[in-house]
Amino acid sequence: MNVQVVSDKQAGGRAGFKVFEQALAKGAKVLGLATGSTPVTIYEQLVASNLDFSQLTSVNLDEYVGLNADHPQSYHYFMQQHLFNAKPFAKSYVPDGTNADAAAETKRYDDIIKENPIDLQLLGLGQNGHIGFNEPGTDPESTTHKVALTESTIAANARFFDNADEVPRFAYSMGVGSILQAKQILIVAYGEAKAAAVAAMVQGPITPDVPASYLQTHPNVTVILDEAAASQLD
Numbered sequence: 001m002n003v004q005v006v007s008d009k010q011a012g013g014r015a016g017f018k019v020f021e022q023a024l025a026k027g028a029k030v031l032g033l034a035t036g037s038t039p040v041t042i043y044e045q046l047v048a049s050n051l052d053f054s055q056l057t058s059v060n061l062d063e064y065v066g067l068n069a070d071h072p073q074s075y076h077y078f079m080q081q082h083l084f085n086a087k088p089f090a091k092s093y094v095p096d097g098t099n100a101d102a103a104a105e106t107k108r109y110d111d112i113i114k115e116n117p118i119d120l121q122l123l124g125l126g127q128n129g130h131i132g133f134n135e136p137g138t139d140p141e142s143t144t145h146k147v148a149l150t151e152s153t154i155a156a157n158a159r160f161f162d163n164a165d166e167v168p169r170f171a172y173s174m175g176v177g178s179i180l181q182a183k184q185i186l187i188v189a190y191g192e193a194k195a196a197a198v199a200a201m202v203q204g205p206i207t208p209d210v211p212a213s214y215l216q217t218h219p220n221v222t223v224i225l226d227e228a229a230a231s232q233l234d
Helices: 009-025 040-048 075-084 102-115 151-160 176-180 192-203 211-217
Strands: 002-006 030-033 057-060 062-064 092-094 120-124 143-146 170-173 184-189 221-226
Touching: 009 040, 009 184, 040 120, 057 075, 057 151, 057 176, 062 075, 102 143, 102 170, 170 184, 176 211, 184 192, 184 211, 192 211, 192 221
Parallel strands: 002 221, 030 057, 030 120, 057 092, 120 184, 184 221
Antiparallel strands: 062 170, 143 170
């Protein structure tokens, strides 16, 4: 893993932008994208840049089950607000949270990933070591699947909703195996609350208890951390 420690989220955004810029310069055509607060400063840099995504494809990690694309807390909506409105792609894919047929939706998304191999995958890191919505215990060979969110993940996401009862209890997510198929991976984490997960991901044993630890098996991973998130690394 190529670990970069930066001063704050804004510096992380600039460092993350450079990874995207270099990937595009090398011919990347498909970008795997993530939501949540962590990647926002990277998206701000992408929006402010001269990079052109109009011939590229994006494939998002996940989506809440039960939210339509226009819901303000859906990941469709997040991507429109933070990136796609300013930087449209030729094609953009996000799991369909309104499709109640989990088997059909996960197969559809696996087919999309197969047809659009991801050149660069952006990830955040959960406090429990999850990537995407792959909670502890997830099969490392898993492909797209319906996930029952843990109480810790529901609690972490509750700040985005009026109350915790409104947080969806399920999501569709790329699996760990799907993520590891990407040619290059960029994972970003900020804050002391992520420090233990960062240490487990980078230096701990490879274990289903820490899904992000499987990134140790990938040949091309960049890790961007602020000093607080890096504080438990040796």
